[in-house]
Amino acid sequence: MGVKIYLYPFWLRIWHWVNAILIILLIITGISMQYSNPEYPLIRFDIAVTIHNLSGILLTASYMFFLIFNLGGPNRKYYRLQIKGLGNRLMKQFRYYISGIFKGEKAPFPISEKRKFNPLQKLTYVLTMYIGIPLILITGWALLFPEVIIHNFLGASGLYLTALFHVMIGFFLSIFLFIHIYFATIGKTAASNFRAMINGWHEAHD
Amino acid sequence: MKRSIFSLLFLLILIPGRTQDEQETPDHVKENKTCLQCHGNQYYYYYNDWVERDIKERMNPYYIIDSSDYYHSVHHAFYCIDCHSTEYEEFPHAGYLRMEYQYTCLDCHGGDETYAQYNFEQIQVEFERSVHSTRHNEAFTCWMCHDPHSYQVSARSERPITETVAYDNEICLSCHANVNKFKLLTDRDNPNVIESHDWLPNQPLHFRKVRCIECHAKLSDTLLVAHEIQPKSQAVKKCVECHSSNSLLLASLYKYQAQEKRSKAGFFNAAIMNEAYVIGANRNYYLNVISAIIFGLVIFGIAIHAILRIIKK
Numbered sequence: 001m002g003v004k005i006y007l008y009p010f011w012l013r014i015w016h017w018v019n020a021i022l023i024i025l026l027i028i029t030g031i032s033m034q035y036s037n038p039e040y041p042l043i044r045f046d047i048a049v050t051i052h053n054l055s056g057i058l059l060t061a062s063y064m065f066f067l068i069f070n071l072g073g074p075n076r077k078y079y080r081l082q083i084k085g086l087g088n089r090l091m092k093q094f095r096y097y098i099s100g101i102f103k104g105e106k107a108p109f110p111i112s113e114k115r116k117f118n119p120l121q122k123l124t125y126v127l128t129m130y131i132g133i134p135l136i137l138i139t140g141w142a143l144l145f146p147e148v149i150i151h152n153f154l155g156a157s158g159l160y161l162t163a164l165f166h167v168m169i170g171f172f173l174s175i176f177l178f179i180h181i182y183f184a185t186i187g188k189t190a191a192s193n194f195r196a197m198i199n200g201w202h203e204a205h206d
Numbered sequence: 207m208k209r210s211i212f213s214l215l216f217l218l219i220l221i222p223g224r225t226q227d228e229q230e231t232p233d234h235v236k237e238n239k240t241c242l243q244c245h246g247n248q249y250y251y252y253y254n255d256w257v258e259r260d261i262k263e264r265m266n267p268y269y270i271i272d273s274s275d276y277y278h279s280v281h282h283a284f285y286c287i288d289c290h291s292t293e294y295e296e297f298p299h300a301g302y303l304r305m306e307y308q309y310t311c312l313d314c315h316g317g318d319e320t321y322a323q324y325n326f327e328q329i330q331v332e333f334e335r336s337v338h339s340t341r342h343n344e345a346f347t348c349w350m351c352h353d354p355h356s357y358q359v360s361a362r363s364e365r366p367i368t369e370t371v372a373y374d375n376e377i378c379l380s381c382h383a384n385v386n387k388f389k390l391l392t393d394r395d396n397p398n399v400i401e402s403h404d405w406l407p408n409q410p411l412h413f414r415k416v417r418c419i420e421c422h423a424k425l426s427d428t429l430l431v432a433h434e435i436q437p438k439s440q441a442v443k444k445c446v447e448c449h450s451s452n453s454l455l456l457a458s459l460y461k462y463q464a465q466e467k468r469s470k471a472g473f474f475n476a477a478i479m480n481e482a483y484v485i486g487a488n489r490n491y492y493l494n495v496i497s498a499i500i501f502g503l504v505i506f507g508i509a510i511h512a513i514l515r516i517i518k519k
C-alpha cells in the first residue's frame with residue numbers, strides 16, 4: 001500500500017468535473033458549428049448554437065467559482081510560478097517525460113503536499129486557467145453581444161478577428177485537453193489519478 | 207506670402223469637389239421645380255381664382271416627394287411629366303388624371319440592349335411567379351417595391367453590404383412592417399414579422415446582416431437579385447443553408463462581390479470574410495491546414511509515448 005495524500009478538496013473536484021463536462025460540450029458543439037455541413041450534420045446547427053451558448057454561460061459561472069475558491073484558499077499556492085530557474089526546471093521535467101520515464105528513473109519533482117504539480121503541469125494549468133479560459137470567455141461573450149465589438153480594427157472586421165481569436169483559443173484548449181487527459185494516465189497506475197480526482201486522495205509512487 | 211500659398215492650396219483642394227458637384231446637378235431641376243414647389247413640401251400655395259387670394263394648404267403626406275431622394279434615384283434625369291401627363295402642370299389637377307396610364311418598367315426597358323445586364327425580361331418572368339403577383343396580380347406592380355421617385359441600384363454597387371441589406375429590407379418592411387401600405391392590397395391581417403422570425407437567434411442581427419430575399423426568394427442563376435418570392439412554407443429555415451462552407455449567401459447576397467473579387471487571397475469565401483463573420487461559412491484554408499497538422503502531431507506524439515510506456519514497462 002503506497003502513501004496517499006489528500007490533494008483535491010471537495011470543491012475542486014466538483015468544479016473540475018463540471019468544468020470538464022462543459023468544456024467537452026463546448027468543444028463538440030464548437031467543432032460542429034465551425035465545420036457545419038448540411039450533408040453530415042454532427043449536431044443540428046440551431047441545437048449546437050443553443051448548447052454552446054448555454055454551456056458558455058455556465059462555464060463563466062463555474063470559472064467564477066474556481067477563481068473565488070482558488071484565489072481565496074490554500075490551493076492558490078500551487079499556481080504560483082517561480083520565474084527564476086523556470087526554464088531549467090521545465091527542461092528537467094521535459095527530459096524526464098521523453099527519456100527518464102522509460103528508463104525507470106525517479107520523477108525529478110515528486111508530488112507532495114507542498115508541490116502538487118510538476119513544473120510543466122504548473123505552467124500549463126496557469127496558462128489554461130488564468131489566460132486561456134478568461135480570454136475564451138471574454139471573446140465568447142463578445143460574440144454573444146456583437147454590438148459591443150469594434151467594427152473595424154486596422155482595416156479588418158473586428159467581428160471576424162474576435163471570432164478567429166475565439167476559435168484559435170478553443171483549438172489550443174482542445175489540444176490542452178488531449179494532453180491533459182493523456183498525462184493524467186501517468187500516475188501510480190493508469191487509473192489512479194482519475195480516482196484521485198474523484199475521491200481526493202493522490203496515490204504517490206512508491 | 208505664406209498665407210497666399212495656403213489659400214492657393216486650399217483652392218486646389220476645393221476645385222475638384224466643386225466640379226463634381228456641377229456634374230451631379232441633374233438635367234431638369236428647374237422644370238421639376240414646377241411640381242416640387244408643391245410636391246416637395248409639406249405645405250403648398252395656390253392662387254384661388256374664386257376668392258381671389260393665395261391659399262396655403264397641407265400636402266397629402268403620401269404625395270410628398272423628397273427631392274434629394276429623387277435626384278439620387280436611377281430616374282433622376284427625368285422630368286416629372288416624362289412619366290406623368292403634361293396636364294399635371296395645371297392646378298387644380300383635372301380629376302380624370304388619376305386614371306392615367308402608368309408605364310411599366312418593361313415599357314421602357316424591355317428589349318433594350320443598354321440594360322441587358324439587368325435582364326428585365328427574366329425579372330418580369332420571376333416576378334409573375336412570385337406570391338405577390340399570383341395572389342394580387344394586376345394590383346401588385348413593380349412600382350410597389352421600386353418607388354418611382356427614390357429607387358436606387360444598391361446590390362450592384364461598391365456600397366458596403368450592410369447598406370444594401372438595410373436598403374433592400376426597407377423595401378419589404380415598407381409593407382410588412384406597415385399596415386397602411388399592406389392593407390392597400392389585402393384585407394388580411396398583417397402578420398408581425400418580428401414574431402414570425404423569433405426562431406432566429408439574435409433576430410435583429412440577422413435582419414441587419416441578411417436580406418429578406420435570401421430566405422424568401424428562389425435562388426436564380428441568371429439574375430443578380432432573385433425576384434421570385436415564394437410562399438412562406440418554402441422559405442429557408444435550415445441554418446446550414448447559410449452557416450456552412452457552401453453558404454447560399456455566396457449565390458445571393460455576396461454574388462456581386464464574389465463575381466468582382468474572386469478569392470484573391472486564396473481564402474475560402476473571401477467575399478464574406480471582409481464584411482461579416484458567418485459561423486460555419488468563414489473558413490480560412492491555411493488555418494485549417496495548420497490546425498490539422500498540429501492536431502495530428504499531438505495525437506501522434508501521445509500515441510508514440512503511450513506505446514513506449516507499455517513496451518518499457
Ligand code: HEM
Binds near residue numbers: 023129180183194196
Ligand atoms: C474528461 C476530461 C478531463 C479529465 C479526465 C481530467 C482529469 C484530471 C485529473 C486526473 C486531474 C488530477 C491530476 C493532475 O493534477 O494532473 C486533473 C486536474 C486538473 N484538471 Fe483536469 N481533466 C479533464 C478536463 C479538464 C479540463 C477541460 C480542464 C480545464 C480547462 C482541466 C483542468 C484541470 C486542472 C486546473 C487541474 C488541477 C486542479 C488542481 O489540483 O488545482 N481538466 N484533471
